[in-house]
Amino acid sequence: MFIDDTIAAIATASGEAGIGIVRISGPKSIEIIDVIFEANNNKKLSQQQQRRITYGHIVDPDNMEKIDEVLVVYMRAPFTYTKEDIVEINCHGGMIPVKRILQLVLRKGARLAEAGEFTKRAFLNGRIDLAQAEAVMDLISAKTEKGFDVAFDQLEGALSKRVEGMRKVVLELLAHIEVSIDFSEEDVDEVTLDYLLQKSIELEAKMSNLLETADTGKILREGLSTVIVGKPNVGKSSLLNSLLRESRAIVTEVPGTTRDVIEEQLNIQGIPLKIIDTAGIRETDDIVERIGVNKSKEFFNKADLVIFMLDASRELTKDDIEIIEMLQDKKIIVIINKTDLPIKIDMEKIHQLIGEKRIISISLKEEVGLDELEKTLVDIVYKGDIKTKNNLMVTNIRHKDALEKAINSLRDGIEAVKRQMPMDFIEVDYKNVWDYLGEITGETVGEDLIDHIFANFCIGK
CATH class of the missing domain: 3.30.1360.120 (Probable tRNA modification gtpase trme; domain 1)
Incomplete structure (x- = not known):
């Protein structure tokens, strides 16, 4: 143009x-x-x-x-x-x-x-597609080496090539459907249906595998929002300081020292963590501390991951159990701190209340257990495959949404093929798959969405 x-x-x-x-x-x-x-x-x-x-x-x-x-x-x-x-x-x-x-x-x-207009022109003039254009900002804002590598591969076209490969398969299937519609009097339906079913199942598996990378990709792009919660004086601020390797939060023996939220960025083995130290959650008559507790609960509800800390040298209390009840639907790691002191906490009771959640025993004073915590964080992000070298990931929520819609349409198409519905009905589902995949690379998106995407870029890029 x-x-x-x-x-x-x-x-x-x-x-x-x-x-x-x-x-x-x-x-x-x-x-x-x-x-x-x-x-x-x-x-x-x-x-x-x-x-x-x-x-x-x-x-x-x-x-x-x-x-x-x-x-x-x-x-x-x-x-x-x-x-x-x-x-x-x-x-x-x-x-x-x-x-x-x-x-x-x-x-x-x-x-x-305008914001992002140089990159927008690169897209409009056909030098890069929309997924590559979005990778430019990911590259600029990358917080870790791994995040940079993923963004760079996307800029080089890794995701685009994968999506275009999927679209080629969909186009081939649409061609077979068109032949069946145009030559409906010929005996081609049964052969076509078998071919459609086999190819569609293979394609659905590939698309689903790509979608499974979205959670990890989102974390590498945006960071893992992690909140440390627990009663006062269980070691939340000490944990933050230990992870940061610096004295960022005030640590005293007085319960309730942390009254506001402290937020820091850190990098653990290539994973960007947005870690938040919160005020201890407990019933209190102190107005300022109560405001801090309410803030803690707000951040707790928004977090991707919750680190729940308990004091090994103290018995479980009503406050602990109330926090545990709040954790039921959250992704959590339970940390039992102060294991260097005589153990008074009822571990059997904790297992009953927590269920299958990860439990790690540590002593921040003795610097024991932090390596296991870091390994667990990496394991959560990579879902066990911590040695992965794959940089092809879905990192953008827009891409994830389009891929989910494409998979759902393909599954509708597979179901229609199994039920041997008329070919013009089946065609609708496969055209939807084609369009949704095209949204990722920008081939089937409207001007309003393009303007919205580039409006989030910095001026001069």
Whole structure:
């Protein structure tokens, strides 16, 4: 498609830095830079060899004032990020130089780029598909090495190729269905139904296997929201400090020291954890502590994982049992802390109340048991396959939703084939599968959704 305007934006983060970059993309990119750039060799940039950095100055042609000393490179379409002519101006870092250069570029014919518009143009011009475009932001916001690797593979087209392979199978099945509809008088239905059933079952298995990666993929992309709960003084803040390897939370012998929520990001063996230390949950007459307890319950309800801590040196109380009752439908790890002290807690009772939940005995004072906790966290995320090398995962909730819809439509189609329903009925389900898979790569999505997706990007990307 042809886009007739030229956009520009600051492509580097704001603040003091070694360099700042102003990016221009569109049909007037070279024309604009030739007006405002004076190369040290006195040649226009359009007369220089493309993809080579040229030294010179950005100069305001209206008053011949030098704006900054720069290095500039231009790249001709279609072999660029957007498949349009692109110019990148490397100037001194800091808000003033990049802001002045951007304002000059806008005055000379460009308009300010919208959020994510450079990547949007790469998508609209066919250089990347929608799944690859979304991977760009995942790459930028990756919190761990594994998260980066997954995003990079998606940017390289790993997910797109898998989805396109599935769509090819669906297209082949639709072709057989069309033949049966067009030549319904011929004896092809029985052969076609057998073929459809076999191929559809194989495809459903592949799609389901891909869908199973979604929970792990979401965690690697967004982080595992983990809340530490328990009564006051069981060691919640000490656990946070131990995992962080620093004294982030105040630890005292006085129950109720933590009265507000403390949230930190950490990386455990490639897994991003958004870990939250909460106020101890108990009945209290202290107004401030009660507010903290209510906040704890709010975060508890939203968490992906709950670490429930108990004190091995104290017997179970009413407060403990009330917390356990709140945990029934949550994914949890139970930690029995202070095992270096005489054991008073009734472990048999805990097993009865907790059921099959994971229980780990530790001593934060003696630094015993943290390795097992970290291993358990990894095991939960990777569902036991902690040695997986597979970077092909569904990391985006939009992709997961489209894949679920595609699988449900395929299962409807399989059921219709088994019941030997008319081919035009069966065709509807398979066309739905085709469309839902196309939503992942962007081939069957509307303009409104595309605009919404790119609105979440940063300006300049």
